[in-house]
Amino acid sequence: MSDSTTLAVVKMDGELDIGRRAEIRAALAVDGHPSGVLVDFAAVSYADSSAISELLRFRNDLNRRGLPVALLIQSPQFKRLLEYAGVHEAFAVFDERAAALTYLGNAAS
Amino acid sequence: MKNVAELRLTRVARPSAIKSLRHAFLAFLTANDVSEDCAADIATAVGEALANSAEHAYGDAPSGTVEVYARVERDSLIVEVADAGVFVERPRREDRGFGLRIIKAVARSVSIDCEGGTRVRMVFDPRFVAQPLEAS
Numbered sequence: 729m730s731d732s733t734t735l736a737v738v739k740m741d742g743e744l745d746i747g748r749r750a751e752i753r754a755a756l757a758v759d760g761h762p763s764g765v766l767v768d769f770a771a772v773s774y775a776d777s778s779a780i781s782e783l784l785r786f787r788n789d790l791n792r793r794g795l796p797v798a799l800l801i802q803s804p805q806f807k808r809l810l811e812y813a814g815v816h817e818a819f820a821v822f823d824e825r826a827a828a829l830t831y832l833g834n835a836a837s
Numbered sequence: 838m839k840n841v842a843e844l845r846l847t848r849v850a851r852p853s854a855i856k857s858l859r860h861a862f863l864a865f866l867t868a869n870d871v872s873e874d875c876a877a878d879i880a881t882a883v884g885e886a887l888a889n890s891a892e893h894a895y896g897d898a899p900s901g902t903v904e905v906y907a908r909v910e911r912d913s914l915i916v917e918v919a920d921a922g923v924f925v926e927r928p929r930r931e932d933r934g935f936g937l938r939i940i941k942a943v944a945r946s947v948s949i950d951c952e953g954g955t956r957v958r959m960v961f962d963p964r965f966v967a968q969p970l971e972a973s
Contacts, residue, residue, distance in 0.1 A: 813939055835869060
């Protein structure tokens with residue numbers, strides 16, 4: 729649970745493929761009223777379209793709630809996947825945690 | 838790219854089996870001197886075809902299999918992902934259906950044969966550098 733002054737952080741690692749779809753969905757189930765959500769995928773080495781689908785569902789849910797979201801992604805494969813799927817502009821994606829936090833701070837103010 | 842042995846692997850088509858298939862395929866690419874980024878993208882595309890079989894081919898039947906077959910032909914890498922299940926055309930949803938788009942972004946060509954199952958045939962340039970598709 730988060731209050732409106734707190735940032736929610738979702739953190740996952742490893743390979744996010746179809747075998748982990750349910751786990752991804754559960755991890756992205758952010759409740760409460762945070763000021764924004766940082767999805768920390770810095771330790772994710774691989775992702776497939778299952779992760780994209782779950783991220784889009786998540787983004788749509790946060791949009792309805794008026795909450796900003798930032799993705800921290802460092803895997804080159806994951807970044808290219810977003811481009812190949814044509815959804816790279818649907819998310820605020822950052823290489824560095826500090827930049828993601830700055831974005832969320834500005835979005836919430 | 839060296840002219841190397843073929844790869845043929847068969848597993849039960851379930852989501853939990855896709856990771857090991859993808860890793861075995863990636864090892865095949867690495868053993869054939871495909872660069873790291875290129876191999877990652879090709880394995881991503883093949884992983885999408887495998888995931889589609891695991892998710893959709895057999896419905897709730899647990900015993901169906903999916904096969905990945907790869908061979909080098911001149912300067913092309915030819916990969917086929919085949920199952921004996923049912924190919925179902927699904928309506929486009931905003932948050933689903935990215936697999937084929939990803940495959941098309943990476944592969945030089947893609948064809949799908951739905952006779953007696955589903956066979957996705959992908960041809961890759963092992964030196965491939967993809968150009969991202971425009972968002973739709």
